[in-house]
Amino acid sequence: MPLAVYMLGLAIFAQGTSELMLAGLLPEMAADLGVSVPDAGLLISAFAIGMLAGAPVLAVLTLRWPHRRALLVFLALFVAMHVAGALTPGYGVLFATRVAAAFVYAGFWAVAAVAAVGRVPADARARAMGIVAGGLTIAGVVGLPAGTAIGQHLGWRAAFWTVAALSALSMVGIAATIRGGGPAGPVSRVRDELRAMAAPRLWAAYGTTALSVGAVLVTFSYLGAMLTDTTGLAERWVPAVLALYGAGSFLGIAVGGRTSDGHPARTLYAGNAGVVAVSVLLALTAGSPVPAIALVFLLGAFGFVTNPALNARVFALAGDAPTLAAATNVSAFNVGITVAPWLGGLAIGAGLGYPSTAWIGAGLGAAAIGTVALGQVRTGRAAEADRPVVNV
Template sequence: MPRAVYVLGLAIFAQGTSELMLAGLLPEMAADLGVSVPRAGLLISAFAIGMLAGAPVLAVLTLRWPRRRSLLAFLAAFALTHAVGALTPGYGVLFATRIAGAFVYAGFWAVAAVVAVGLVPGGARGRAMGIVAGGLTLATIVGLPAGTVIGQHLGWRAAFWAVAALSALAMAGVAATVPPGRPEGKAPRVRDELRALARPQVWLTYATTSLATGALLVTFGYLGAMLTGTTGLAERWVPAVLALYGVGALIGITAGGRTADTRAVPTLYTGVAGLAVTSAALALTAGSPVPAVALVFLLGGFGFATNPTLNTRVFALTGGAPTLAAAGNVAAFNVGITAGPWLGGLALDAGAGYRATAWIGAVLAVAALGTVALGHAAGRRPVSGAAPARQEVGA
């Protein structure tokens, strides 16, 4: 595996740590900025807004740039937003930097995916994307708690400086390992990229990505509260259980990366079906600590096992015009990240209790199984001028 793929994973780790760490820093940030904790929590929403918009917009604006230049520009801008955020005394400026940082982070994700799959043979795409996306899994296991510890002992601004430093380190790695120019030898055209998005199977893949991600995040978003409020675990055990979820996620994304290229559709069926069953079982057993903790591990495993396939499937479907397709997939992930917790919040506001979030996750996962089936059926039908998609995606 080329070193550049691991460097891209490091860059995602640095940026993903920023995405996640605010969950552990909100009380300190609220006190320092003179705002309420719920208002400080809107900084997380600001990041989601930037992620939703950034990938497609920057994919178009930088489409003809050399990809190493794009990656370096995005990382530089990301580091700058965190330096400004660490220095600002006001909530408004910090809110703006969260949107701007997420905007370029989404652009980095889209270009990094194209670079990673372009550096490896077709049969290694899933493993490459598993390594890149594994940076976010590592951010969940290491970056989130480390950022929280730094923030609690040195202040939340120190955590922002640490992310800026990690981003600068990733810039050095990208400059040293990512080849200049384009592997395909020619600059892409927006018209070709848009034409590649015309296939219904691409949009079914986006729907699967959004639904599967929402199915996972609607439960994970309220998992800590479920463990203490419904399962009855003491708060001191919650970090350990969340770490167990992270271990499951790491195992899942590693296993999924090994089958994403050769058994794409079976991987999706297995991962999404496992997510549906695990979510339903968690809803049924949330009041009992032993099964609930075991199911949290499986939730991470099945939830992340589909990640490499969801990341690489669009490349097989769009051929030589991958940049906008990858950007659309980043946006689809963020639709799920935003919509899942929102649906869970609606259920909680209605008084349904934390078990309802897992039931919603099960329903969304079943819906994702439906889009997988529709996409598989569409892939069996030959497309004029192209090979059957079944052959393209390793069904």
């Protein structure tokens, strides 16, 4: 792998830490800003809003920019938003900086994906994307608890300063490893990008992305509460179990990076089938600590083994106009991240209990398998349509 791919993963780690760390800082932020904890929680929703919109918009606006310039501009703006957020005394300004930071973070994701796959052979795309996306996995395993600890001991603003410093450091790495004054490769036109987006098989892939992510996140979002309320674990053991989930996700993304280049569809089938099986078993055994803890590890492993294939697949489907396709895939990830916890909340609010989230996860995973099959059918039809006609 080129060193630039690892630098892109480092940048995703720095920015992904900001995406995740607020979950552990809400009480401190609410007290300092003079708002309720639910209002502070809306800062997480603000980030999701920025992520949904930022990737496709910025992908089009910077289509003819060199990758190096786009990545450094996005990171500089991300740093500036965190400096502003750390200095602001008011909730409203902080909310606006969260939306803006997520907006450019999504743009960074989109360009980073294109930059990473453009620097490796076609049969190493999934592995490269596994390294880039692995930055977010490490953010969940290391950045989330570290950011929470910094915020609890030094104040939430210190956590924002730390993210700004890490992001600035990643700018140095990207500036040193991604060179060139012009675009890194042939530049497609907006018209070509939009034409590529019309392919039904590409939208089937987006459906797979949103459903696969949602199948895992609907359970993970309420996992801590399930472990204490249903499984009966003491609160002090919850971080250790969540660390097992992180270890499983790290293993999954490493395996998926190796298998997705040669067998993308099989990887997607196997990963989603594993999520379905683990979710069903978790729903049935959530009241027993030993199987529940083991299943949490497996949920992370099967949930993340699909990640490299989900990221790399759109490049094979989009052909010579991949930028907008990759950006929309980032939005598809965030659709799953946003909608799945909402569905789980509806089930819990209806009195169905925390294990109901795992049943929803199993249903979403099964639907994801259906979209993989649909995408294969669509791809086969497209190949048939492109085959030249021979007159005998």
